Amino acid sequence: MNAIHTCSQETGIYYKGMEVPWSVNRAELPRDNSLFSSCRHSSGPVSSPSLTMSNPWAKGGGWISVLISGLAVQITILLLWMLLRRFPSSTIYDIGSLITGRFLGKVLALAYVGYFLMVGGTVLVRAAGIINKWILPQTPRWALVSLVAAAAIYLGRGNLRTVARYYVLISFLIPFFGLLILYGYSDVDFSYIFPIGEAGWANIAKGATETVTAMYGFELLLFVYPFVEGKSGGKLKAVSLAVWFVTLFYTFVTLTGLIFFSPEGIQYIPEPVLYMLMTFQVGVVDRADQIFLSIWFPNVTASIISYIYAGANGLGYLFHRGNHKKAIFYAALICLVISLIPQTPAHVDRLSKIVDQLTFVFIGGLPVLLLLLAVLLRKKGGKAC
Amino acid sequence: MLRKWVCWLMIASVFLLPGCWDQDLLKDARLVYAKGYDRSPDGKVIQTLVIRRVTPGEEPKPLNTVHSAVGSTVRDASESNLLKIDNLRFYKFQVELLGESLAKKDLFSYMDVIYRDPEAPLTAKFAVVDGKASDILQQKKVSEKLIGEYLVKLIESGEEQSTFPQETVQSIRPKMLDPGRDFVLPDIKQKGKEVVIKGAAMFHGHRMTGTLDPDQSILFTLLSGEPGKSARFSKKVNPGKVTNPSNYITVSADGRKVKRKMKVNVRRNGEVEVDLEVNLPVTVMEYAQDRLDEEKQVKRLNKTLSKILTEEADEVIGKMKKARCDGLGVGRQLIAYHPEVWKEKKWSRDYPKVRFHPKVKVEIVGSGILN
Incomplete structure (x- = not known):
């Protein structure tokens, strides 16, 4: 509880429920909405469509897989929310202690710190890989990841509101994604997605298990929940809205890729969005993919920063009496080191696979287990402050 | 003080120098x-x-x-x-x-x-x-x-x-x-x-x-529904000597106004039939015999041109079948809308068996500044 009190005072965006005027309350909702959506946004659009479509199962039904996984994410969100609702002033770091006791709780908190930093590192190494592949082949990876780490330290030293403001700032870039991708419709063939369900519904559902892990980001709910003001119902609404916004956006991107490249052709293209943009000439711009990358990179940075921030906060909770500023340096450093470990694309893939599986554990398994325990032991966190 | 400056210099260089690795003048x-x-x-x-x-x-x-x-x-x-x-x-x-x-x-x-x-x-x-x-x-x-x-x-x-x-x-x-x-x-x-x-x-x-041939490839782009800005033809529409230019007409179609319809039908016995219709509104570029203000004359020209182009479209399709080139994407339509038929087919063998019914409808809609 201690940590959260400190945090909430520090961030200043957390008030007592009743004291907040209704209008402010509402005004804050879009912000956390964009925070959630941006999180998921960032690692996604470039590589996620490939995850859907290059899986040998879904074929032309890849876009349906995305919708199904959106549904799965929604269900997961609902479960997470049911857990978090019981402890309205606690992050996942606290909740563990409250349910399982001090020692186990600390172990759990450490595990979540490890998980957040590992996801951050994986997103970082993949982002750097894409930059290396597409625009800066000679630039060493350490230079690229240090740039992101530097930004993370700079922003992370502030409070969560600083990070949220950065999200609001870059959320203005998101419409450009859509606009650039719309260019693809100059040369598409809708017949590629027919017959709908060609691959068989079982296969499409199977494809959804691949897509679901591409929707990283919503797990930050575990950490952000108490910091966002509003009633629990409002928070659920905001997150759900973000989930469906992102799901529909992904569906749109996946669909565009499929009808642009054909289900056959997309199999060999790991970054279909970039590849598609590479063929457009927008006015005087010869290569739209370069523009896209410049818009995309701040988004990825934002998502990496939130993971580092979440990790630093946990470390602060465990070792610095809730002061995350001290932890942000080595949280960023750990992330940086993780991102420098894999040496070949195969290693990166293996890291991604591990993180994918960890996601199921940390987002699916553990919270559900905690929820069950909380219900059985009738544990409940007090009202905030 | 010095340490602070060194620190700033390092940070600045991280932000400014990474571009240098990949410069390519x-x-x-x-x-x-x-x-x-x-x-x-x-x-x-x-x-x-x-x-x-x-x-x-x-x-x-x-x-x-x-x-x-x-x-x-x-x-x-x-x-x-x-x-x-x-x-x-x-x-x-x-x-x-x-x-x-x-x-x-x-x-x-x-x-x-x-x-x-x-x-x-x-x-x-x-x-x-x-x-x-x-x-x-x-x-x-x-x-x-x-x-x-x-x-x-x-x-x-x-x-x-x-x-x-x-x-x-x-x-x-x-x-x-x-x-x-x-x-x-x-x-x-x-x-x-x-x-x-x-x-x-x-x-x-x-x-x-x-x-x-060039004439055939124009017809191909029309049949595929993706013509360029314009499409021009010179055809002999009057009986008489081949060497007399006034027996010829030159028309031009605006690519954006060309309408193409393609319908792939599957018969009960699995035969594939393709109805192909191209509507071609054209303006006359050159026709020495004039008399384009007479409705009868225009109708005759429409009919003759339609007939010539339909026959030529048939030839183009014949050539495509011979080359086994499915440039119109008939197979694609089968995959998308008749998947069970497609599974039965071996396309490079069965494509030439597809029956096409091309129809080019020419309509003269303009005649320049002369009638």
Whole structure:
């Protein structure tokens, strides 16, 4: 509880429920909405469509897989929310202690710190890989990841509101994604997605298990929940809205890729969005993919920063009496080191696979287990402050 | 104090210097403007590059140099060229010529290097050369124009006039990979000191399997529903001497107003029938006999032109069947809307059995400033 009190005072965006005027309350909702959506946004659009479509199962039904996984994410969100609702002033770091006791709780908190930093590192190494592949082949990876780490330290030293403001700032870039991708419709063939369900519904559902892990980001709910003001119902609404916004956006991107490249052709293209943009000439711009990358990179940075921030906060909770500023340096450093470990694309893939599986554990398994325990032991966190 | 400054310097350099690893100065780059590939009799690839240079001096003058190299693969040949020319850069090439000898082999394996390179300009144009690509490129100039520019203009105007289908390096890729669709590329040839339009080259799978004359390739672009800005025909509509120009009419159709309908039907016995209808509103460009204000006359001309073009469309389709080139994407329609029929078919065998019912409807809607 201690940590959260400190945090909430520090961030200043957390008030007592009743004291907040209704209008402010509402005004804050879009912000956390964009925070959630941006999180998921960032690692996604470039590589996620490939995850859907290059899986040998879904074929032309890849876009349906995305919708199904959106549904799965929604269900997961609902479960997470049911857990978090019981402890309205606690992050996942606290909740563990409250349910399982001090020692186990600390172990759990450490595990979540490890998980957040590992996801951050994986997103970082993949982002750097894409930059290396597409625009800066000679630039060493350490230079690229240090740039992101530097930004993370700079922003992370502030409070969560600083990070949220950065999200609001870059959320203005998101419409450009859509606009650039719309260019693809100059040369598409809708017949590629027919017959709908060609691959068989079982296969499409199977494809959804691949897509679901591409929707990283919503797990930050575990950490952000108490910091966002509003009633629990409002928070659920905001997150759900973000989930469906992102799901529909992904569906749109996946669909565009499929009808642009054909289900056959997309199999060999790991970054279909970039590849598609590479063929457009927008006015005087010869290569739209370069523009896209410049818009995309701040988004990825934002998502990496939130993971580092979440990790630093946990470390602060465990070792610095809730002061995350001290932890942000080595949280960023750990992330940086993780991102420098894999040496070949195969290693990166293996890291991604591990993180994918960890996601199921940390987002699916553990919270559900905690929820069950909380219900059985009738544990409940007090009202905030 | 000093420590603080050193710290700031380091941070600043992290932000400013990373660009330097990947700098590639345009002024040093030797840009390839056009490329050509041929196949030598022993199966090697011959790469011919046209490099654009500007002569130094008071009056800078653009200049082309042409280089050739041989290799087992495309990239292998490039390597030999790279040894000869330093700072060779491919990211601005506009057109790629394919010698017929190479186009008749597995094209996809020659294309791999382009699709793999993040710097490759995927909007470049293709053309098949009747003969050797290197012969055309070695000319360096065609009627005062540099060969690279000349070829780009030639292909672009061919596309505008619907003689060439509008394809780029990227746009043919899904068609190459799709079992239910083939593509058609521009076909050019050398004639004396000129380079001229020969028509279109039809592909089946990854190989070139036939050609169309210029008139036929215009009809093909109309039938495929993707004509360029305009489409022009000159047809003999009156009986009488072939040598008398007044027996001919020249009409032009506005590409945007051309309407095409394609319907793929499957009979109960599994036979595939394709109804193909093209509505062609045209304006008369040249008709020495005039009398276009008479309704009867216009109706007769509409009917005659429709009949001629429908017959020619039949010929085009016959040629496409012979080449097994499914340029209209009938197979694609089957995959998408009749998947159970498609599963029964072996397309390269069954495609020629498809029955087409083409119908071109010409309607004269304008006659210039004369009646």
